[in-house]
Amino acid sequence: AQSVTQPDIHITVSEGASLELRCNYSYGATPYLFWYVQSPGQGLQLLLKYFSGDTLVQGIKGFEAEFKRSQSSFNLRKPSVHWSDAAEYFCGYYGQNFVFGPGTRLSVLP
Amino acid sequence: KAGVTQTPRYLIKTRGQQVTLSCSPISGHRSVSWYQQTPGQGLQFLFEYFSETQRNKGNFPGRFSGRQFSNSRSEMNVSTLELGDSALYLCASNLGGYETEAFFGQGTRLTVV
Numbered sequence: 773a774q775s776v777t778q779p780d781i782h783i784t785v786s787e788g789a790s791l792e793l794r795c796n797y798s799y800g801a802t803p804y805l806f807w808y809v810q811s812p813g814q815g816l817q818l819l820l821k822y823f824s825g826d827t828l829v830q831g832i833k834g835f836e837a838e839f840k841r842s843q844s845s846f847n848l849r850k851p852s853v854h855w856s857d858a859a860e861y862f863c864g865y866y867g868q869n870f871v872f873g874p875g876t877r878l879s880v881l882p
Numbered sequence: 883k884a885g886v887t888q889t890p891r892y893l894i895k896t897r898g899q900q901v902t903l904s905c906s907p908i909s910g911h912r913s914v915s916w917y918q919q920t921p922g923q924g925l926q927f928l929f930e931y932f933s934e935t936q937r938n939k940g941n942f943p944g945r946f947s948g949r950q951f952s953n954s955r956s957e958m959n960v961s962t963l964e965l966g967d968s969a970l971y972l973c974a975s976n977l978g979g980y981e982t983e984a985f986f987g988q989g990t991r992l993t994v995v
Contacts, residue, residue, distance in 0.1 A: 808986075813988070814988055815886070815972055815986035815987050815988045815989055816972065816974075816986040817986070818983050818984070818985075821983065862925065864925075868938050869915065869927045869930055869938045869940065870915070870917070870925075870927055870974075870984070871927070872917075872924060872925040873924070874924045875924060875925075
């Protein structure tokens with residue numbers, strides 16, 4: 773079945789620490805992969821996307837993600853987290869429509 | 883440029899009623915898609931419209947329907963509301979190509995009592 777998994781429901785990191793959010797997908801081919809962020813009461817904002825080419829993609833707000841075909845993964849990373857990064861993060865792909873993972877809620881300690 | 887606008891932002895309805903939600907896409911965007919977000923089910927795709935035609939449909943009952951107008955504005959209708967329809971309904975617009983970025987509205991929070 774086609775799906776997206778985000779193994780971590782909730783992650784807490786200290787401000788300034790590094791961050792990695794995990795994402796695995798199941799799809800018949802290489803899909804278009806995305807990471808979106810949702811702040812409380814807000815819609816979704818695109819952080820970055822991968823369609824083809826360089827497997828390390830840079831996004832907004834200092835985020836990057838690496839596509840690993842062999843692991844069917846598209847993990848999101850940030851070297852130094854800011855308090856304003858506290859939000860819910862959704863990994864997903866676009867096949868015939870958007871399929872989103874369940875989300876990872878990020879809390880940031882001062 | 884103006885973003886995706888969804889109206890109303892909040893709505894309270896009674897079981898059995900029907901509701902219509904509206905989405906105005908970014909100017910020039912021809913594709914509008916709708917999603918339901920709930921704590922239990924996460925983000926689920928409802929349907930997508932492109933140039934007034936439904937291009938894709940998710941796995942929702944027929945009580946959920948939509949349409950798109952010639953100016954690309956879209957409406958979503960839910961008939962015979964159930965308590966389980968309480969959710970945040972998000973709409974997204976893009977230019978129409980699958981590789982183009984989708985911009986999301988802030989959503990309509992529907993509460994069914």
